[in-house]
Structure formats: C-alpha cells, structure tokens
Amino acid sequence: MAASDWASKDFYKTLGVSKDASQADIKKAYRKLARDNHPDSNPGNKAAEDRFKEVSEAYAVLSSPDKRKEYDQQRTLFGQFKGGFQGPPGYGQPGPGGVDFDLGDLLGGIFGGGRGRSRRQPQGRRGDDLETEASITFQQAVEGATLPLRMTSEEACPTCHGTGAKPGTVPKVCPKCQGSGMQTGTAGGVFAMTEPCDHCRGRGMVVEDPCGTCHGSGRAPSSRTLQVRVPAGVKDGQRIRLKGKGGKGDGAPDGDLYLVVHVAQHPLFGRKGDHLTITVPVAFDEAALGATITVPTLDGPPVSIRIPAGTPSGRTFRARGKGAATKAGGRGDLLVTIDVQVPAELDDESRAAVEALRTARGDQDPRASISTEAVS
Numbered sequence: 001m002a003a004s005d006w007a008s009k010d011f012y013k014t015l016g017v018s019k020d021a022s023q024a025d026i027k028k029a030y031r032k033l034a035r036d037n038h039p040d041s042n043p044g045n046k047a048a049e050d051r052f053k054e055v056s057e058a059y060a061v062l063s064s065p066d067k068r069k070e071y072d073q074q075r076t077l078f079g080q081f082k083g084g085f086q087g088p089p090g091y092g093q094p095g096p097g098g099v100d101f102d103l104g105d106l107l108g109g110i111f112g113g114g115r116g117r118s119r120r121q122p123q124g125r126r127g128d129d130l131e132t133e134a135s136i137t138f139q140q141a142v143e144g145a146t147l148p149l150r151m152t153s154e155e156a157c158p159t160c161h162g163t164g165a166k167p168g169t170v171p172k173v174c175p176k177c178q179g180s181g182m183q184t185g186t187a188g189g190v191f192a193m194t195e196p197c198d199h200c201r202g203r204g205m206v207v208e209d210p211c212g213t214c215h216g217s218g219r220a221p222s223s224r225t226l227q228v229r230v231p232a233g234v235k236d237g238q239r240i241r242l243k244g245k246g247g248k249g250d251g252a253p254d255g256d257l258y259l260v261v262h263v264a265q266h267p268l269f270g271r272k273g274d275h276l277t278i279t280v281p282v283a284f285d286e287a288a289l290g291a292t293i294t295v296p297t298l299d300g301p302p303v304s305i306r307i308p309a310g311t312p313s314g315r316t317f318r319a320r321g322k323g324a325a326t327k328a329g330g331r332g333d334l335l336v337t338i339d340v341q342v343p344a345e346l347d348d349e350s351r352a353a354v355e356a357l358r359t360a361r362g363d364q365d366p367r368a369s370i371s372t373e374a375v376s
C-alpha cells in the first residue's frame with residue numbers, strides 16, 4: 001500500500017483503539033480482530049476477509065513506532081489541508097515508510113508460519129507465569145513425591161475455536177459500528193466522545209448463532225491435572241519451576257508454573273540436609289551407667305543405639321544410613337541427640353536412691369569449674 005492512502009484511512013478506528021493507545025493495546029486489539037476475522041475461521045465470508053485485510057493493514061502501520069509517527073504526521077497534515085486539498089509535494093507516491101504486504105505475509109506473521117516474506121512483525125505473546133501452592137508431608141519431602149496438581153484456566157473454546165459462533169456459522173461484522181467496535185457516544189455534550197459499541201460490546205463482530213458450548217464467549221474454562229514430581233529433599237517454602245506448564249502462549253512459548261511447596265512439620269523428626277534428626281529422652285541412670293536405647297526411624301524399623309556410660313545431655317550419636325534418601329541414591333544418617341531427663345517427681349525408692357547418690361558424691365562440687373576461685 002502506498003503512503004498516499006494513509007491519510008484517508010483511520011487506522012485507529014479500524015482497530016477500535018484511541019489515538020494515544022499503547023503498542024500493547026494496539027497489538028491486543030489487532031490480535032482479537034485478526035483472529036475473529038481470519039479467513040480460516042470464516043471460510044467464504046467476504047466481509048470477514050475484507051475486514052481482516054483492513055485490520056491487518058492498520059496494524060502493519062500502527063505496530064511500527066516509526067510508521068505510526070509518519071502516519072500521524074500525514075494525518076495531521078491532511079487535516080490542515082482538508083477541503084480542495086490535493087496533497088503536499090510528493091504526495092501520491094509511495095512514501096519512504098510505505099508498507100507493502102500481501103495476505104501471505106500477514107498470515108506468516110500472525111501464525112508464525114514460513115509463508116511470509118521477510119517483513120514479518122514480531123508476533124506472539126508468551127504465556128503467563130503462574131504460581132500455585134501444595135502442601136506435602138514431612139515424609140513426602142524427604143522421599144520426593146508425585147503430586148496431582150489440578151490447574152484451571154481459560155482457553156479458546158474447543159467447539160468453536162474461540163470465535164463464539166456455532167460450528168458452521170461465522171461471527172458477522174457488527175452492523176452498528178461496521179466492525180470498528182467504537183461508536184460516537186450520546187452523552188458527550190459539546191465534544192463527541194467515542195466509546196465501545198454497545199451492540200457488539202466493542203468486539204466489532206456479533207455472533208448471531210452462539211456456540212452451544214461457550215454461549216458465544218469463545219472462551220472455555222479448562223482444567224487439567226498435572227503430575228508434578230517434587231524432588232526428594234525439597235525444603236519448606238521452596239519454589240519449584242515447571243517450565244512450560246504455565247499459561248498458554250499465543251504464538252509464543254507457554255509460561256512457567258511455579259509451585260511453592262509447604263512441608264508439614266514432623267512431630268519427631270527434623271532435617272539437616274540429607275540427615276534426619278531426632279531428640280531422644282534418656283533417663284539419668286541410662287546416661288550415667290550406659291544403655292542400649294531403641295530409636296524410631298522415619299520409614300523403617302527402629303534402630304538400637306548403644307549409649308556409653310557417662311553420656312552427657314546434648315551429645316549426638318549417628319545411625320549411619322538411617323536418614324533421608326540422597327539424590328545420589330544413598331541415604332543420609334539419623335542424628336540422635338540425647339536429652340537426659342530429670343524426674344519431676346520421685347517415689348520413695350527413687351528418692352532414697354538419689355539421696356544415697358548425693359551422700360556418695362560427698363563434698364565434690366559440681367560447679368567447681370565455674371567457681372570464682374577456680375578462674376581467678
């Protein structure tokens with residue numbers, strides 16, 4: 001198309017956007033209109049095809065900031081000379097910013113196919129990144145788990161492929177706004193205001209025979225269940241990225257899905273890397289005399305641990321290979337920390353025994369190491 005045609009066409013109106021619309025808005029309006037009027041979805045519909053071409057032409061200019069600027073300037077110029085105006089010098093010849101295109105070009109551009117020549121517009125919108133949460137048990141976090149994750153989203157209606165029209169029919173260009181999606185408002189006072197067409201709600205197209213599945217909206221809630229593998233060793237609050245499992249891309253890659261994992265606390269066990277931890281109560285006499293104690297494991301039979309005589313509270317013992325599975329296929333250890341208990345109450349027999357112990361201790365001062373005499 002030559003630049004000479006530019007000034008006589010209102011590309012903004014064609015796309016149903018305002019003069020100061022952002023590039024994103026222009027793109028959005030275009031995508032919608034191009035999809036609705038695409039010849040593939042409207043076989044044999046001449047009106048839709050013409051509309052498709054108009055929309056494509058408008059977009060080819062407005063999508064390029066340079067061409068848009070030039071177009072705006074020409075429109076301004078045209079406005080000044082309106083009435084008997086034949087055109088400024090050079091007008092009527094293809095301008096330096098003139099746009100030549102054919103349908104193949106545009107199809108190639110819109111659908112990312114190889115049909116177009118080199119002038120394809122950068123197209124497509126990457127799918128949204130989504131975030132969701134899942135709660136897992138402590139054991140699942142240790143071992144890894146596969147979680148079914150139900151995702152709901154809106155996608156093009158599968159019955160009408162997003163047109164909103166009953167299969168076999170096509171949306172019609174809106175008779176009220178002729179497809180622009182805009183109308184001149186009635187409440188504007190002195191200035192005529194444009195507002196979205198109330199007949200087609202700004203879409204530019206009307207569906208006379210709505211699709212039974214989506215009732216004309218062209219959208220359908222879609223739910224899918226993903227099987228998500230949570231790796232062994234996942235930590236509470238960790239974000240797992242699932243590449244390409246987010247929102248559907250539009251001629252561009254799908255977005256990613258981020259799964260935030262909440263790991264429930266275990267009443268007995270804690271984690272320290274690949275190792276599991278547990279605190280085990282031990283009676284004073286066991287710690288003093290030595291004992292073999294039985295300690296539970298997370299996912300196997302209990303283990304026996306030999307506590308030597310004179311074990312202090314807080315000492316940690318290691319049960320090798322009884323911890324969490326490691327990525328390498330091995331297992332971490334179970335770290336068993338001793339907590340020497342002091343009885344809250346003593347029966348007569350125990351009291352007598354403890355008193356005997358005190359007598360046996362004699363004058364030995366348990367705090368000798370911190371006495372001021374010792375450190376001075």
Ligand SMILES: [Zn+2]
Binds near residue numbers: 174180200
């Ligand atoms: Zn309308």
Ligand SMILES: [Zn+2]
Binds near residue numbers: 158215
């Ligand atoms: Zn539908």
